[in-house]
Amino acid sequence: MAKFKIYFATDIHGSERCFFKFLNAGKSYGADAVILGGDVTGKALVPVVEAAGGSFTVNLFGKAETAADPAELADLERRIRTLGFYPYRTTPEEHARLADDADYLSSVFDEVMRKATQRWVEIADARLQEAGLPCLVMPGNDDIPVVKDVLAQGRWLVQGEDHVVELGPYQVACLGYSTITPWNSPRELSEEQMAERLAKLIEQIQPGMPVIFNIHNPPADSGTDLAFKLTEDMRIETAGGEPVKVPVGSRAVRSAVETVQPVLALHGHIHESRAMTSIGRTKVCNPGSAYPDGVLQGVVVTLDGDKVKGFKFVSG
Secondary structure, rough: OEEEEEEEEEEOOOOOHHHHHHHHHHOOOOOOOOEOOOOOOOOEEEEEEOOOHHHHEEEEEOOOEOOHHHHHHHHHHHHHHHHOOOEEEEEEHHHHHHHHHHHHHHHOOOOOHHHHHHHHHHHHHHHHHHHOOOEEEEOOOOOOOOOHHHOOOOOOOEOOOEEEEEEEEEEEEEEEOEEOOOOOOOOOOOOHHHHHHHHHHHOOOOOOOOEEEEEOOOOOOOOOEEEOOEEOOEEEEHHHHHEEEEEEEEEEHHHHHHHHHOEEEEOOOOOOOOOEEEEEEEEEEOOOOOOOEEEEEEEEEEEEOOOEEEEEEOOO
C-alpha cells in the first residue's frame, strides 16, 4: 500500500478566511485528501443597517462603525465574515424588529446561514474537484440541523456524518455531535446517546480495510480534550495567573477508540487542546482552532497501511 497523506482542519465556525485557506491547504501540503471536521458555520448575525446618504452602520463588539461608500461597506462585511459572523443588510425598521422579536431573528439567522453554507459548498465543489482532491465534511455540535442537509448537496464534497466513507485506501467513520456542554449547543448527546450512535456507526465498518475515526468530540482523558475550566459565572478559572485546564472529552468516544483501535482518530471541539497523543495503537489528534484571528490550524498526517508514519501541525 502506498503512503497516503491527509490534511485535516476543524472548527472554522463560519470564518470565510479560514474556509478559503482550507480550500488551498490540501494542494499546498501535497495531500491526497482533505477533511473538514465539525462546526463549519458561524455563531452570530451582524445587522448592517442602512443610514442617511447611502451609508451603513454596524455595531461590532460594542463599537459603532460606519461604511460611507461601497468600498468601505465591502471591507466591513469582509471583516465580519473573517470573524465567523454573518453580515446582514437591513433597514432601521427591520433592525428594530430583529432586536424585539427573537423568533424572527432566529428565522433570519437560519436562512442567512443556510445560504452562506450553500455558497461555500458550491465553491468547494468547483475548486476541490478541479484540484482532484477528495474531501469529507460534516457538521459539528454548533451547527444547526439544516447544515447537514446543505452539506449533503455537494457534488464533489462528501457529507460523512453517520456514515463510514471510503477515502483512498481507508474507511472513515464520521460523527459530529458532542456530549453535553455548558453552552447548550444545537447538537448535543448524553454519554449514553453518544455510545448508541457510535455503536451504529461502528457496525458499518468493513473488515480488512484500515479505519480512521473523524469524530468531533475528543475522547476523555486523552490530552486532546483539555478545556479551560469555567467558574459558576462562566469565566475562565485561573491559578497563579494562568488559565486552568481540565479534561472534558467523551467517555463513549474513548471506549469506541479503545474497542476499534483505528489507525488514526481525528477530533476537534476543544479549540485550546491542540495535541497528538496515543490510545493503544491509535494516534489521536486535535489540531485546535484559532478561527477568530483568521488563522487556520490544521494537521498533515502521513499514513502507510495501518500505521501513522508522520504528522505535522501547520497554521496559515
